[in-house]
Amino acid sequence: MILLTGVAGFIGMHVARRLLADGREVVGIDHLGPCVEPGLKERRLAALGNAAGLRFRRLDLTDGAALEALFGEHAFELVIHLAAQTGVRYSSEHPHESVMSNVVGLTNVLECCRRHGVGHLIYASSSSTYGANRRLPFNEHDPADHPVSVYAATKRSGELLAHSYSHLYGLPTTGLRFFTVYGPWGRPDMAPMLFARAIAAGRPIEVYNGGHMLRDFTYVDDVVEAVLRLATRPAAPSPDFDPLHPDPATSHAPFRIYNVGNQQPVQLSEFIDALEGELGRRAERLARPMPGADMAATCADTHELRQAIGWTPATPLRTGIARFVAWFRQHEACHA
Structure with a gap:
Protein backbone atom coordinates (compact mmCIF):
# COMPACT_ATOMS: atom_id res chain seq x y z
CA MET A 1 0.00 0.00 0.00
CA ILE A 2 1.15 3.54 -0.82
CA LEU A 3 0.69 6.69 1.23
CA LEU A 4 0.37 9.83 -0.88
CA THR A 5 0.39 13.16 0.95
CA GLY A 6 -1.06 16.20 -0.75
CA VAL A 7 -3.45 14.08 -2.82
CA ALA A 8 -5.66 17.11 -3.48
CA GLY A 9 -2.71 19.19 -4.65
CA PHE A 10 -1.77 19.81 -8.27
CA ILE A 11 0.93 17.16 -8.73
CA GLY A 12 -0.62 14.93 -6.06
CA MET A 13 -3.89 14.39 -7.93
CA HIS A 14 -2.03 13.51 -11.13
CA VAL A 15 0.20 11.01 -9.30
CA ALA A 16 -2.88 9.51 -7.63
CA ARG A 17 -4.62 9.14 -11.00
CA ARG A 18 -1.69 7.20 -12.44
CA LEU A 19 -1.26 4.98 -9.39
CA LEU A 20 -4.96 4.12 -9.37
CA ALA A 21 -4.93 3.44 -13.12
CA ASP A 22 -2.08 1.00 -12.47
CA GLY A 23 -4.21 -0.83 -9.90
CA ARG A 24 -2.30 0.33 -6.83
CA GLU A 25 -3.90 0.81 -3.41
CA VAL A 26 -3.47 4.38 -2.23
CA VAL A 27 -4.20 6.15 1.02
CA GLY A 28 -4.35 9.81 0.09
CA ILE A 29 -4.23 12.51 2.72
CA ASP A 30 -4.74 16.26 2.54
CA HIS A 31 -5.74 18.82 5.13
CA LEU A 32 -8.00 20.64 2.62
CA GLY A 33 -7.11 23.85 4.39
CA PRO A 34 -7.32 27.38 3.01
CA CYS A 35 -5.60 27.84 -0.32
CA VAL A 36 -5.47 30.49 -3.00
CA GLU A 37 -8.82 29.35 -4.40
CA PRO A 38 -11.67 28.03 -2.24
CA GLY A 39 -13.01 24.69 -3.38
CA LEU A 40 -10.13 23.91 -5.71
CA LYS A 41 -8.88 20.93 -3.73
CA GLU A 42 -12.37 19.50 -3.47
CA ARG A 43 -12.73 19.83 -7.25
CA ARG A 44 -9.48 17.95 -7.77
CA LEU A 45 -10.64 15.16 -5.48
CA ALA A 46 -13.94 14.99 -7.34
CA ALA A 47 -12.00 14.67 -10.61
CA LEU A 48 -10.38 11.50 -9.24
CA GLY A 49 -13.86 9.99 -8.93
CA ASN A 50 -14.75 7.10 -6.65
CA ALA A 51 -11.78 4.91 -7.51
CA ALA A 52 -11.88 1.62 -5.63
CA GLY A 53 -8.21 1.77 -4.74
CA LEU A 54 -8.28 5.20 -3.11
CA ARG A 55 -8.94 5.83 0.57
CA PHE A 56 -9.01 9.52 1.42
CA ARG A 57 -8.27 10.88 4.88
CA ARG A 58 -8.43 14.54 5.87
CA LEU A 59 -5.33 15.08 7.98
CA ASP A 60 -2.88 17.88 8.77
CA LEU A 61 0.73 16.69 8.70
CA THR A 62 1.64 19.00 11.55
CA ASP A 63 -0.57 16.81 13.76
CA HIS A 74 -1.68 0.57 7.48
CA ALA A 75 1.56 -1.07 6.44
CA PHE A 76 2.91 1.42 3.91
CA GLU A 77 5.62 0.07 1.63
CA LEU A 78 6.13 3.46 -0.04
CA VAL A 79 5.41 7.05 0.97
CA ILE A 80 5.17 9.77 -1.68
CA HIS A 81 5.26 13.07 0.17
CA LEU A 82 3.99 15.93 -2.02
CA ALA A 83 2.11 18.00 0.56
CA ALA A 84 3.59 21.45 1.14
CA GLN A 85 2.86 25.09 1.68
CA THR A 86 3.74 26.28 -1.80
CA GLY A 87 4.56 29.73 -3.10
CA VAL A 88 7.83 31.66 -3.12
CA ARG A 89 6.14 35.01 -2.60
CA TYR A 90 3.59 33.59 -0.16
CA SER A 91 6.43 32.33 2.04
CA SER A 92 7.83 35.85 2.40
CA GLU A 93 4.52 37.05 3.85
CA HIS A 94 3.70 33.89 5.84
CA PRO A 95 7.03 32.35 6.90
CA HIS A 96 5.63 30.50 9.92
CA GLU A 97 3.07 28.65 7.78
CA SER A 98 5.77 27.60 5.34
CA VAL A 99 8.06 26.33 8.09
CA MET A 100 5.28 24.45 9.87
CA SER A 101 4.09 22.69 6.73
CA ASN A 102 7.38 22.12 4.93
CA VAL A 103 9.73 21.46 7.83
CA VAL A 104 7.60 20.29 10.77
CA GLY A 105 5.26 18.35 8.46
CA LEU A 106 8.15 16.56 6.77
CA THR A 107 9.75 15.80 10.13
CA ASN A 108 6.54 14.07 11.22
CA VAL A 109 6.50 12.06 7.99
CA LEU A 110 10.14 11.04 8.46
CA GLU A 111 9.50 9.98 12.05
CA CYS A 112 6.55 7.82 11.06
CA CYS A 113 8.48 6.25 8.19
CA ARG A 114 11.30 5.47 10.60
CA ARG A 115 9.07 4.04 13.32
CA HIS A 116 7.05 1.85 10.95
CA GLY A 117 9.78 0.51 8.69
CA VAL A 118 8.72 2.16 5.42
CA GLY A 119 10.86 0.91 2.55
CA HIS A 120 11.16 4.15 0.59
CA LEU A 121 10.25 7.82 0.96
CA ILE A 122 9.97 10.02 -2.12
CA TYR A 123 9.49 13.69 -1.30
CA ALA A 124 9.02 16.90 -3.27
CA SER A 125 11.80 19.44 -3.20
CA SER A 126 12.18 22.38 -5.57
CA SER A 127 14.43 24.01 -8.13
CA SER A 128 14.26 27.08 -5.88
CA THR A 129 16.85 25.42 -3.62
CA TYR A 130 19.55 26.49 -6.10
CA GLY A 131 18.91 30.07 -4.98
CA ALA A 132 21.78 32.44 -5.70
CA SER A 149 13.33 32.82 -0.42
CA VAL A 150 11.85 31.36 2.74
CA TYR A 151 10.19 28.68 0.61
CA ALA A 152 13.55 27.64 -0.84
CA ALA A 153 15.06 27.54 2.64
CA THR A 154 12.30 25.22 3.88
CA LYS A 155 12.79 22.89 0.92
CA ARG A 156 16.55 22.77 1.39
CA SER A 157 15.98 22.13 5.10
CA GLY A 158 13.79 19.19 4.11
CA GLU A 159 16.58 17.69 2.05
CA LEU A 160 18.98 17.95 4.97
CA LEU A 161 16.46 16.41 7.35
CA ALA A 162 15.93 13.54 4.93
CA HIS A 163 19.66 12.90 4.78
CA SER A 164 19.90 12.74 8.57
CA TYR A 165 17.21 10.03 8.66
CA SER A 166 18.90 8.12 5.85
CA HIS A 167 22.16 8.24 7.80
CA LEU A 168 20.80 7.52 11.27
CA TYR A 169 18.14 4.92 10.46
CA GLY A 170 18.92 3.63 6.98
CA LEU A 171 15.66 5.06 5.59
CA PRO A 172 15.92 5.31 1.79
CA THR A 173 14.94 8.86 0.80
CA THR A 174 14.68 10.33 -2.69
CA GLY A 175 14.23 14.09 -3.09
CA LEU A 176 12.89 15.51 -6.35
CA ARG A 177 13.66 19.08 -7.31
CA PHE A 178 10.72 20.01 -9.53
CA PHE A 179 11.14 22.75 -12.13
CA THR A 180 8.08 24.99 -12.80
CA VAL A 181 5.48 22.28 -13.26
CA TYR A 182 2.41 23.20 -15.34
CA GLY A 183 -0.61 21.47 -16.84
CA PRO A 184 -4.31 20.70 -16.18
CA TRP A 185 -5.52 21.42 -12.64
CA GLY A 186 -2.44 23.59 -12.08
CA ARG A 187 -1.96 26.04 -9.26
CA PRO A 188 -3.99 29.24 -9.75
CA ASP A 189 -1.21 31.35 -8.22
CA MET A 190 1.33 30.35 -10.88
CA ALA A 191 1.90 32.08 -14.21
CA PRO A 192 0.22 29.57 -16.59
CA MET A 193 -3.15 29.71 -14.83
CA LEU A 194 -2.93 33.38 -13.89
CA PHE A 195 -2.13 34.35 -17.46
CA ALA A 196 -4.67 32.02 -19.09
CA ARG A 197 -7.50 33.32 -16.93
CA ALA A 198 -6.56 36.95 -17.48
CA ILE A 199 -6.12 36.60 -21.25
CA ALA A 200 -9.42 34.73 -21.61
CA ALA A 201 -11.20 37.49 -19.68
CA GLY A 202 -9.47 40.33 -21.48
CA ARG A 203 -7.64 41.52 -18.39
CA PRO A 204 -4.01 42.74 -18.40
CA ILE A 205 -1.25 40.51 -17.05
CA GLU A 206 1.70 41.51 -14.89
CA VAL A 207 5.04 40.57 -16.47
CA TYR A 208 8.12 40.73 -14.31
CA ASN A 209 11.58 41.75 -15.51
CA GLY A 210 10.32 42.49 -19.03
CA GLY A 211 9.49 38.82 -19.53
CA HIS A 212 13.21 37.98 -19.69
CA MET A 213 13.18 35.54 -16.78
CA LEU A 214 14.10 32.02 -17.91
CA ARG A 215 11.99 29.12 -16.68
CA ASP A 216 12.31 25.40 -17.29
CA PHE A 217 8.56 24.73 -17.71
CA THR A 218 7.90 21.02 -17.11
CA TYR A 219 4.65 19.31 -18.08
CA VAL A 220 2.95 17.50 -15.22
CA ASP A 221 2.67 14.13 -17.00
CA ASP A 222 6.46 14.02 -17.35
CA VAL A 223 6.83 14.72 -13.63
CA VAL A 224 4.41 11.91 -12.78
CA GLU A 225 6.36 9.49 -14.97
CA ALA A 226 9.55 10.29 -13.08
CA VAL A 227 7.86 9.77 -9.71
CA LEU A 228 6.40 6.41 -10.70
CA ARG A 229 9.64 5.10 -12.15
CA LEU A 230 11.54 6.08 -9.02
CA ALA A 231 8.92 4.42 -6.83
CA THR A 232 10.48 1.05 -7.61
CA ARG A 233 14.05 2.31 -7.21
CA PRO A 234 14.74 3.12 -3.55
CA ALA A 235 17.77 5.28 -2.96
CA ALA A 236 20.95 3.35 -2.19
CA PRO A 237 24.35 4.32 -0.75
CA SER A 238 26.79 5.57 -3.35
CA PRO A 239 29.92 3.39 -3.60
CA ASP A 240 31.81 6.42 -4.92
CA PHE A 241 30.94 8.78 -2.09
CA ASP A 242 34.05 10.59 -0.86
CA PRO A 243 33.75 12.09 2.66
CA LEU A 244 36.70 14.37 1.89
CA HIS A 245 34.76 15.84 -1.03
CA PRO A 246 31.10 15.18 -0.15
CA ASP A 247 28.64 15.17 -3.01
CA PRO A 248 25.39 17.06 -2.20
CA ALA A 249 23.30 14.72 -4.37
CA THR A 250 24.48 11.37 -3.01
CA SER A 251 25.74 9.88 0.24
CA HIS A 252 27.24 6.98 2.11
CA LEU A 268 8.65 34.03 -19.85
CA SER A 269 7.72 36.23 -22.82
CA GLU A 270 7.98 33.21 -25.14
CA PHE A 271 5.71 31.21 -22.85
CA ILE A 272 3.16 34.03 -22.96
CA ASP A 273 3.41 34.17 -26.76
CA ALA A 274 2.59 30.45 -26.99
CA LEU A 275 -0.30 30.82 -24.54
CA GLU A 276 -1.71 33.73 -26.51
CA GLY A 277 -1.48 31.69 -29.72
CA GLU A 278 -3.46 28.79 -28.26
CA LEU A 279 -6.06 31.06 -26.67
CA GLY A 280 -6.38 33.16 -29.81
CA ARG A 281 -6.07 36.46 -27.94
CA ARG A 282 -3.31 38.94 -27.25
CA ALA A 283 -2.63 40.10 -23.72
CA GLU A 284 -2.02 43.58 -22.42
CA ARG A 285 1.30 43.24 -20.61
CA LEU A 286 2.02 45.43 -17.58
CA ALA A 287 5.75 45.71 -16.84
CA ARG A 288 6.73 45.00 -13.26
CA PRO A 289 10.16 44.74 -11.56
CA MET A 290 11.32 41.28 -10.55
CA PRO A 291 10.55 40.47 -6.88
CA GLY A 292 13.59 39.89 -4.71
CA ALA A 293 12.55 36.33 -3.84
CA ASP A 294 12.34 35.27 -7.50
CA MET A 295 15.18 33.64 -9.41
CA ALA A 296 16.30 35.13 -12.73
CA ALA A 297 16.64 31.75 -14.42
CA THR A 298 16.12 28.03 -13.86
CA CYS A 299 17.39 25.22 -16.02
CA ALA A 300 17.63 21.54 -15.10
CA ASP A 301 20.44 19.17 -15.83
CA THR A 302 18.60 15.83 -15.80
CA HIS A 303 21.49 13.57 -16.77
CA GLU A 304 21.40 11.76 -13.42
CA LEU A 305 17.70 10.92 -13.72
CA ARG A 306 18.23 9.65 -17.25
CA GLN A 307 21.07 7.43 -16.05
CA ALA A 308 19.08 6.11 -13.10
CA ILE A 309 15.71 5.31 -14.69
CA GLY A 310 15.98 6.14 -18.40
CA TRP A 311 13.74 9.18 -17.96
CA THR A 312 13.66 12.12 -20.34
CA PRO A 313 10.90 14.73 -20.64
CA ALA A 314 8.51 13.72 -23.43
CA THR A 315 6.36 16.86 -23.74
CA PRO A 316 7.66 19.87 -25.72
CA LEU A 317 6.48 23.25 -24.48
CA ARG A 318 4.10 23.92 -27.39
CA THR A 319 2.50 20.48 -26.95
CA GLY A 320 2.10 20.98 -23.23
CA ILE A 321 0.57 24.41 -23.64
CA ALA A 322 -1.87 23.09 -26.24
CA ARG A 323 -2.98 20.35 -23.84
CA PHE A 324 -3.24 22.81 -20.98
CA VAL A 325 -5.37 25.24 -23.00
CA ALA A 326 -7.64 22.44 -24.25
CA TRP A 327 -8.29 21.48 -20.62
CA PHE A 328 -8.65 25.15 -19.64
CA ARG A 329 -11.35 25.75 -22.24
CA GLN A 330 -13.34 22.80 -20.95
CA HIS A 331 -12.91 23.20 -17.18
CA GLU A 332 -11.59 26.59 -16.21
CA ALA A 333 -12.78 29.32 -18.57
CA CYS A 334 -15.73 29.99 -16.27
CA HIS A 335 -13.28 31.10 -13.55
CA ALA A 336 -11.55 33.65 -15.74
Missing part, protein backbone atom coordinates in the same frame (compact mmCIF):
# COMPACT_ATOMS: atom_id res chain seq x y z
CA GLY A 64 2.03 14.19 14.60
CA ALA A 65 -0.30 12.07 16.74
CA ALA A 66 -2.90 11.77 13.98
CA LEU A 67 -0.24 10.84 11.44
CA GLU A 68 1.22 8.25 13.79
CA ALA A 69 -2.23 6.70 14.20
CA LEU A 70 -2.63 6.49 10.42
CA PHE A 71 0.70 4.70 10.05
CA GLY A 72 -0.43 2.33 12.77
CA GLU A 73 -3.52 1.39 10.73
CA ASN A 133 23.55 29.88 -7.89
CA ARG A 134 23.90 31.33 -11.40
CA ARG A 135 25.71 28.47 -13.13
CA LEU A 136 23.31 26.88 -15.62
CA PRO A 137 22.11 24.24 -16.04
CA PHE A 138 21.55 23.51 -12.37
CA ASN A 139 23.28 20.30 -11.39
CA GLU A 140 22.44 18.21 -8.31
CA HIS A 141 26.13 17.85 -7.50
CA ASP A 142 26.55 21.62 -7.03
CA PRO A 143 26.02 23.19 -3.58
CA ALA A 144 22.54 24.58 -2.92
CA ASP A 145 23.18 26.53 0.25
CA HIS A 146 22.19 30.09 -0.65
CA PRO A 147 18.37 30.20 -0.83
CA VAL A 148 16.81 33.52 -1.82
CA ALA A 253 23.61 6.60 3.26
CA PRO A 254 20.58 5.57 1.12
CA PHE A 255 19.91 9.14 0.01
CA ARG A 256 19.51 10.72 -3.41
CA ILE A 257 18.42 14.01 -4.98
CA TYR A 258 17.31 14.39 -8.60
CA ASN A 259 16.34 17.27 -10.84
CA VAL A 260 13.01 16.84 -12.64
CA GLY A 261 12.86 19.42 -15.41
CA ASN A 262 12.26 19.91 -19.11
CA GLN A 263 15.93 20.75 -19.86
CA GLN A 264 14.87 23.49 -22.30
CA PRO A 265 14.24 26.78 -20.49
CA VAL A 266 12.40 29.56 -22.30
CA GLN A 267 11.89 33.22 -21.59
